[in-house]
Amino acid sequence: MKKFIIGTIVTVLLLTIAIGVQQGLLFAKPLPYDDEQKGLDTQITIHLSHVVAENTPKGQAASKFAELVEEKTNGEVKVHVYPNSSLFNDENEFQALQDGQVEMIIPTFSKMTSYIPNWQVLDLPYLFNTDDEVQEVLTGSIGEQLLKELKPFHIKGLGFWHNGFKHLTSVDHPIHTFEDLKGLRVRTMPSIALEKQFEVVGATPIPTPFSEVFTDLESNTIDAQENTASNIYSKGFYKVQKHMTLTKHGILGYTVLMNEKFWKSLPLKIQKQIMEAMKETTDWQFEQAVEINKEDLQKLEQQNNFEIYTMSNKERQRFKEKLAPVYDFYRNNVQNNDVLSEIEKIVSP
Ligand code: SIN
Numbered sequence: 001m002k003k004f005i006i007g008t009i010v011t012v013l014l015l016t017i018a019i020g021v022q023q024g025l026l027f028a029k030p031l032p033y034d035d036e037q038k039g040l041d042t043q044i045t046i047h048l049s050h051v052v053a054e055n056t057p058k059g060q061a062a063s064k065f066a067e068l069v070e071e072k073t074n075g076e077v078k079v080h081v082y083p084n085s086s087l088f089n090d091e092n093e094f095q096a097l098q099d100g101q102v103e104m105i106i107p108t109f110s111k112m113t114s115y116i117p118n119w120q121v122l123d124l125p126y127l128f129n130t131d132d133e134v135q136e137v138l139t140g141s142i143g144e145q146l147l148k149e150l151k152p153f154h155i156k157g158l159g160f161w162h163n164g165f166k167h168l169t170s171v172d173h174p175i176h177t178f179e180d181l182k183g184l185r186v187r188t189m190p191s192i193a194l195e196k197q198f199e200v201v202g203a204t205p206i207p208t209p210f211s212e213v214f215t216d217l218e219s220n221t222i223d224a225q226e227n228t229a230s231n232i233y234s235k236g237f238y239k240v241q242k243h244m245t246l247t248k249h250g251i252l253g254y255t256v257l258m259n260e261k262f263w264k265s266l267p268l269k270i271q272k273q274i275m276e277a278m279k280e281t282t283d284w285q286f287e288q289a290v291e292i293n294k295e296d297l298q299k300l301e302q303q304n305n306f307e308i309y310t311m312s313n314k315e316r317q318r319f320k321e322k323l324a325p326v327y328d329f330y331r332n333n334v335q336n337n338d339v340l341s342e343i344e345k346i347v348s349p
Pocket of ligand 1: 051052058107163189209227231252
């Protein structure tokens with residue numbers, strides 16, 4: 001009888017331990033970190049939409065920013081990046097930001113000029129000579145002053161990023177001189193200063209969203225376009241254009257924007273960490289942009305059926321002089337245009 005009682009107790013004990021282990025009640029390990037689970041209580045999500053490929057100055061900076069925000073906030077903020085117009089394109093991203101359908105976008109400043117005409121100053125041809133000048137202007141007090149113009153749109157401007165200098169590509173003939181642009185249909189970003197730039201040389205500017213440029217070039221509804229080496233390479237424009245002319249006639253850059261209501265809803269500590277991530281990304285981004293454009297230009301040089309010319313200094317000077325009316329147009333049509341003289345104090349003539 002004694003043996004039976006001891007046997008029963010031992011069996012019950014063993015069964016209890018086995019069930020406990022199976023249910024994870026005994027020897028339970030801490031659960032691995034789980035994004036979804038954290039999201040249920042404190043995690044903040046930022047959806048960041050942009051229109052270019054991931055291996056570009058903007059694409060890489062967006063990923064770096066996401067990484068730094070997550071690191072600095074200890075996983076409390078997660079940034080989901082949507083590249084290649086996969087969420088919104090040039091035409092609807094600003095509205096989506098204002099409506100709160102997305103928390104962040106990074107449009108080119110050119111695409112913001114229909115809201116803030118003064119930003120056309122950054123589109124003026126041959127205003128900048130070097131990437132360093134661009135950095136000094138966009139990350140200094142002039143950049144800050146320009147960002148203040150977002151106020152009426154209830155948008156928080158976090159800063160400016162760079163891509164690089166724009167060049168021209170064309171399909172039928174190379175652009176050796178500005179006269180070669182005459183009669184061409186040239187795709188531009190929507191900015192009156194950019195459109196004027198092509199009108200002045202007798203071309204027809206055709207503003208279209210970035211996501212449509214490849215198809216328009218392929219179907220010959222446009223003959224030429226202006227862009228940086230990184231955008232030309234990453235979007236494969238060299239497959240549907242035959243010539244590229246290194247003109248360095250203008251810059252392409254970005255403004256990093258956040259929905260203001262969302263920004264204000266964030267705890268001060270998080271706002272500070274986001275701004276730290278932004279500052280760190282921006283410093284890294286300006287160097288990275290120069291490198292990526294250099295590498296992508298080398299890759300373009302290796303493409304078959306794609307010829308690259310460098311516009312001579314003499315021709316660049318003629319082009320610059322020919323484009324002087326774009327400056328007159330800017331001065332005569334844009335209010336608060338003193339920012340141009342501020343920039344002219346920084347750049348070499
Ligand atoms: C971009 O870099 O965001 C697009 C530029 C373009 O529209 O040409």
